[in-house]
Amino acid sequence: MKTVKSIERKKWDKIEDFFIKNFTDGERPDMDTILFLIGVQELGQGKKKFSKDDKVNLIHIAVCTILEPFGYYRFEGRDADDWPQFEFMEPLPELKANEQSLLMKYAIIQYFEDKNLI
16 A cells, blocks of 8 residues: 555655756756746746846745645735735744655645646
């Protein structure tokens, strides 16, 4: 019988493979790269050059987006520049670094499943 851990690992591997094939020229993406590209997708303005501040904001958009289903953020709409805006709803529980990473991976897996990408 497959364990939840092995099933989630296979899903995570599919996500990494998706990024390797489409964005990273064969390199395994780190978490920030994945979040940045989710943010670009959610912004919906296509490929373009972003400032350093924009890149930080895109990662924030991704974090809000993937944690929204868990009740930590709520999408409020878009601002005058058409950037997604979120309301902070609930603080994350105290997590160790490895637990934070696992939560983010799980949330990214859920995002990809919801978007029918894996």
